[in-house]
Structure formats: structure tokens, C-alpha cells
Amino acid sequence: MQNILTIDLEEWFHANYHDDVFDPHKTYEVRIIQNTKRLLALFAEHQAKATFFVLGSVAEQHPRLIREIAEAGHELATHGYAHQLIYQQTAAVFKEDVSQAKKRVEDIVGKSVIGYRAPSWSITPKSIWAWDILEELGFVYDASVFPIKTYLYGLPTSPRFSYHPQYNGRTLNLLEVPSSTVRILNKKIPFAGGFYFRALPYPLITRGIKTVNREGHPAIVYLHPREIDPGQPRLTLSPKENLIHYYGISGCEKKLIRVLKKFKFTSVEGYYGL
């Protein structure tokens, strides 16, 4: 059974725990090229294909890197332009941010971008209007929903597996591909990416993927290039955010390699034949 591998293509400082984690006008050390090339090498070695949700500002700065990802046969999708939380934007600002970002990637690869993932899973009960705008902008799927509730994100009423969302009494054509969870004691527990992937031991991650596969669905694994980079500079964060952002980074690449060896991965587009 195929699973789905996704990378949010952003820099080590693109975080939204609070408003001023990073200054969009400041110049920071570039780490994304070396980290992404390392991911591409690992994916090639293990015959894995992925979807890269590219931040528009990253595409603008590193068009060669985006071309390289496309030439390696991966899917290019968008992660918005400036990594701002949707639920803090107006619909008009969101629409402008996403159309800019979509166009940046399309201009580089010469192909339509059909997928979107929100910065920090920010399609929440306050911002489901975003689905309607994504459909209007020509997106075929969205992968922005975490079907749980955390202090930063989550749409707890969301189904666990892909579906066409309802908006204003209408079923959208847009396909929602929510992040993977397993059901334990009637709770949805994340395991397949980011902090959860870094924090959980390898046997629990494989058990999670196998459980989702037994239910007839692909697991959606997600990572960021910075998560395999123990040498990155450190952001000033609260102790809780520091833990979420950096826990387990030193062992993450090794764990990823084990997962790539054990399971088959493709892109969202490849899995659903979009």
C-alpha cells in the first residue's frame, strides 16, 4: 500500500507561535538549500515521491531549488506566500497571499499547482471560509486540516480521512486530505509528522501507519527541511514552543530513513490520480 509523503518547504525560522517569531523583511541565514537537497537524495535512494508545499517567498528566493524538486519527479504545491495564519487574515488578504504564491510556483515549473497546505494547519472552525476561496482559485485539493484540537490549530469535527467539505450548505469539489491520526479510546491521536514524528519512538510511528493502512487509507507523513538539521540557528521561543520546535531533531533523519525503508511513498497528486 502506498502512503503519502509531504514536505512544507520553508526555512528554519518560519514559525507562527506568536506574531514576531520572524521578521519578513529581515535577512536570515539560508539553510533550506542544503536541507532540501538532503531530503531529495534520501527520497531518490528509497524511490519515494513527495508533495512539496512551497512557501511563495521561498520560491521567489530559490527558483533553482524548486526546479530541481520538479525535475526529480515530485509534486509542487503551495504553502501560501508569507507564512501567516489564515485565522488572523481577512478573506481578501488570504486570497491575495495564496494567488501570489500559486503563481510564483507555476511560473517556475510551468505547470498548474493544484494543492494547498495552510501555514501551521490554520484552517480552523474560524477560517473554513478558506476552502471556498481555494476552490475559486482552482485548487483541486487542500491538506490544511488537523482533525484534532491544539492551542494553535485544529478542526476537531473533521473526519480522519479524505473528504469533500461542506461549506454554506454546498458540497465542495475541493478534496480535503487531513493529517493522519489514529483513534485510541475515542480520541484522535497524531503521529505522522512534525513534533509528533520527532517525539514518538519509531515503533509507534510504524504502528500508526500500519493501523491507518489497515483501515484502507494512506498515512500522510509531513516534515519540514529544518527537522533534519540539528545545526540550525535557534529562535527565541517560550519553553513550550522551544520543545515543540526543536524536540527530537537530532534523531529525526535516522527515523525518516527507517520509515522510508519500510513503507512506500508517493505524492498527494500521485496517490489520488489528480
Ligand SMILES: [Zn+2]
Ligand atoms: Zn509552514
